[in-house]
Amino acid sequence: MKKATIHEIARSLNIDSSTVSRALNDSPLVKKATKDLILKKAREMGYKRNLLASNLRRNKSNTIGVIVPRISRHFFSSTIAGIEEAAYKDGFNVIICQSLEQLNREQRIVENLLQNRVDGILISVSMETLKGSHLEQCAVTDTPLVFFDRHIKDLPYSGQVLIDDFHGGFVATEHLILKGCKKIAHFTGPKNLEIYKNRLAGYRSAMEEHDLENNGNLILPSSLMESDGFKLVAKLLDTVGDVDGIFCANDLVAIGAMKGLKALGKTIPDDIAIVGFSNEPISEIIEPSLTTIDQNGESIGRLACEMLLRQITRTDKMIRNKTVVLTPKLIERESSNRR
Amino acid sequence: MKKATIHEIARSLNIDSSTVSRALNDSPLVKKATKDLILKKAREMGYKRNLLASNLRRNKSNTIGVIVPRISRHFFSSTIAGIEEAAYKDGFNVIICQSLEQLNREQRIVENLLQNRVDGILISVSMETLKGSHLEQCAVTDTPLVFFDRHIKDLPYSGQVLIDDFHGGFVATEHLILKGCKKIAHFTGPKNLEIYKNRLAGYRSAMEEHDLENNGNLILPSSLMESDGFKLVAKLLDTVGDVDGIFCANDLVAIGAMKGLKALGKTIPDDIAIVGFSNEPISEIIEPSLTTIDQNGESIGRLACEMLLRQITRTDKMIRNKTVVLTPKLIERESSNRR
Numbered sequence: 177m178k179k180a181t182i183h184e185i186a187r188s189l190n191i192d193s194s195t196v197s198r199a200l201n202d203s204p205l206v207k208k209a210t211k212d213l214i215l216k217k218a219r220e221m222g223y224k225r226n227l228l229a230s231n232l233r234r235n236k237s238n239t240i241g242v243i244v245p246r247i248s249r250h251f252f253s254s255t256i257a258g259i260e261e262a263a264y265k266d267g268f269n270v271i272i273c274q275s276l277e278q279l280n281r282e283q284r285i286v287e288n289l290l291q292n293r294v295d296g297i298l299i300s301v302s303m304e305t306l307k308g309s310h311l312e313q314c315a316v317t318d319t320p321l322v323f324f325d326r327h328i329k330d331l332p333y334s335g336q337v338l339i340d341d342f343h344g345g346f347v348a349t350e351h352l353i354l355k356g357c358k359k360i361a362h363f364t365g366p367k368n369l370e371i372y373k374n375r376l377a378g379y380r381s382a383m384e385e386h387d388l389e390n391n392g393n394l395i396l397p398s399s400l401m402e403s404d405g406f407k408l409v410a411k412l413l414d415t416v417g418d419v420d421g422i423f424c425a426n427d428l429v430a431i432g433a434m435k436g437l438k439a440l441g442k443t444i445p446d447d448i449a450i451v452g453f454s455n456e457p458i459s460e461i462i463e464p465s466l467t468t469i470d471q472n473g474e475s476i477g478r479l480a481c482e483m484l485l486r487q488i489t490r491t492d493k494m495i496r497n498k499t500v501v502l503t504p505k506l507i508e509r510e511s512s513n514r515r
Numbered sequence: 516m517k518k519a520t521i522h523e524i525a526r527s528l529n530i531d532s533s534t535v536s537r538a539l540n541d542s543p544l545v546k547k548a549t550k551d552l553i554l555k556k557a558r559e560m561g562y563k564r565n566l567l568a569s570n571l572r573r574n575k576s577n578t579i580g581v582i583v584p585r586i587s588r589h590f591f592s593s594t595i596a597g598i599e600e601a602a603y604k605d606g607f608n609v610i611i612c613q614s615l616e617q618l619n620r621e622q623r624i625v626e627n628l629l630q631n632r633v634d635g636i637l638i639s640v641s642m643e644t645l646k647g648s649h650l651e652q653c654a655v656t657d658t659p660l661v662f663f664d665r666h667i668k669d670l671p672y673s674g675q676v677l678i679d680d681f682h683g684g685f686v687a688t689e690h691l692i693l694k695g696c697k698k699i700a701h702f703t704g705p706k707n708l709e710i711y712k713n714r715l716a717g718y719r720s721a722m723e724e725h726d727l728e729n730n731g732n733l734i735l736p737s738s739l740m741e742s743d744g745f746k747l748v749a750k751l752l753d754t755v756g757d758v759d760g761i762f763c764a765n766d767l768v769a770i771g772a773m774k775g776l777k778a779l780g781k782t783i784p785d786d787i788a789i790v791g792f793s794n795e796p797i798s799e800i801i802e803p804s805l806t807t808i809d810q811n812g813e814s815i816g817r818l819a820c821e822m823l824l825r826q827i828t829r830t831d832k833m834i835r836n837k838t839v840v841l842t843p844k845l846i847e848r849e850s851s852n853r854r
Contacts, residue, residue, distance in 0.1 A: 222652070222655035222656075237631065238627075239627065239631070241610075246592075247586040247587075247592050247595065247611065248586075248589070248592035248593075248596075250587070253586050253587035253592075254587075256586065256613075257587075260613065260615065264620075269612070269623065269624065269627045270612065270613075271580075271610040271611065271612060272586065272610065272611040272612065272613070273608070273609065273610060273611065274595075274599065274609075274611070276599065281603070284608065285608065288577075288578065288608045292576065292578070292631065313561070316561045431800075457797065458796065458797050458800055461770075461797055461800050461801050462800050463802050
């Protein structure tokens with residue numbers, strides 16, 4: 177079955193093709209009654225406006241592309257919820273792509289989105305993304321680009337909505353100190369990503385402010401998986417006997433650490449207190465429930481999308497390098513509630 | 516900054532435009548050394564092949580569209596993982612869209628994907644999708660359509676990958692019966708969706724086979740939210756005093772029911788045993804851990820995507836209405852482990 181053309185619709189209604197074309201483009205030159213008649217017939221005949229051809233003319237798709245490492249992480253699905261809300265209100269469609277933490281996938285996705293002329297891109301970069309040469313194409317093609325959460329330094333961008341990760345790391349660590357912990361370890365994330373560098377810096381700063389040791393033995397790198405946390409506690413207790421607190425770069429690592437500690441016969445929080453980061457739903461359900469840092473993903477997504485839409489819809493020169501920083505908040509639960 | 520054209524690249528290299536064009540289309544008529552030179556220069560000059568124009572010519576985008584109710588549900592993010600794996604292997608890009616359980620969003624997404632000429636669509640329909648008139652456009656435009664999990668009856672489609680939900684409902688209910696439960700309730704999902712009708716039918720069949728009562732008082736409708744489960748247990752215990760087992764249409768409702776029962780002072784599983792459906796990660800973490808039905812989302816996604824890709828890449832007549840049904844499996848945990 178072939179798609180109907182404007183000419184076939186015109187012929188079947190015995191109307192001029194140009195009138196059909198005007199009606200389908202919602203021109204004010206066509207009377208409402210005629211327009212309704214044409215639209216009805218077009219629907220019946222399976223007419224589909226060639227958006228691809230018309231995008232090519234006006235260079236717009238009314239679609240924004242969102243790139244995240246993994247949709248299965250609660251933080252990213254919450255930011256996407258905020259993005260969808262803001263985009264829907266302004267009549268934009270949202271298409272979501274996952275880099276699965278791989279740079280080569282991220283490059284291919286950016287290429288694909290630009291070639292399909294999305295009106296703008298929202299991105300939180302992959303763990304492997306050290307530089308943004310693949311993102312420079314956004315500036316070249318005048319496509320607004322807004323980072324949220326995981327960003328890259330020294331790159332032209334339209335805007336970024338970030339979390340104050342230093343503050344989050346500081347607050348998480350100081351909370352453990354105020355609960356009486358003296359030897360606190362930190363399981364970090366990939367050190368090429370700004371956000372994990374900043375969480376680590378926040379940890380260090382809190383430890384120094386309270387004159388507590390924070391040498392290399394206490395700082396162990398993870399790749400953000402639950403299995404890392406499980407393995408790292410065994411390694412940590414082998415080298416440092418008297419650890420009484422661990423601040424983990426995300427909740428999955430914290431949950432792995434909790435499982436590992438239980439397997440080693442340790443009590444949480446009395447032997448070792450734990451704080452995570454990101455407030456995954458699971459952190460409220462696990463027993464003991466996990467103290468963590470909430471980032472309010474939905475607000476981040478909404479703000480980032482609104483920033484992008486302002487860039488897309490404005491006709492004057494793009495504002496560059498606008499940054500909004502949100503302050504994350506400590507959620508106290510049982511895993512740090514020491515007597 | 517304007518994008519470089521083929522002519523500008525040709526001029527800067529002092530080569531014929533047609534040679535540049537052939538090189539960029541990877542023609543065997545151009546020597547490897549020349550090709551490399553041209554590709555390098557094209558990259559330097561920010562050349563971007565106009566995929567939109569070339570899609571228009573060949574009517575292909577090398578992209579498949581995936582529509583799910585919510586990416587935040589573990590089952591859907593697992594099916595998407597399987598889809599990405601199969602698509603990536605064959606060089607296809609995946610774009611993901613959420614209907615957020617709303618028919619009007621789903622309609623707009625289908626429209627947008629078809630207008631952007633995706634090569635095929637994979638869909639699990641929204642809770643509000645009673646009929647598929649918006650999906651008929653796929654057949655009209657010769658765009659292969661494959662359903663997975665939530666499907667619609669009586670619609671032309673290329674294929675569907677389903678779960679044997681009747682079997683799942685039967686096995687879940689019979690498990691409670693074998694654990695000694697005599698009065699088993701069922702919290703259902705939206706009754707317009709085939710999958711929930713089938714889970715309910717499985718429940719009824721198991722109860723009848725064991726000569727157990729399964730009247731209307733024992734069957735309460737939910738809209739699949741945790742809050743539904745919480746409220747429904749209070750309502751259930753008000754009308755039916757001696758319930759000793761509940762089979763819930765999904766894990767979120769089951770978790771809500773568990774929280775509700777704890778709040779009412781009931782012990783799980785000894786007072787009331789619980790079985791869920793879908794094996795969300797949270798079901799293993801909650802205490803007591805939740806007995807549930809695993810659907811193997813990753814296999815469903817992979818099979819559905821492979822079915823779609825066979826339709827996209829074959830040139831002969833499309834095979835219609837192919838159905839694959841997978842058998843879900845009971846995961847026994849503490850919430851049903853009665854003495």
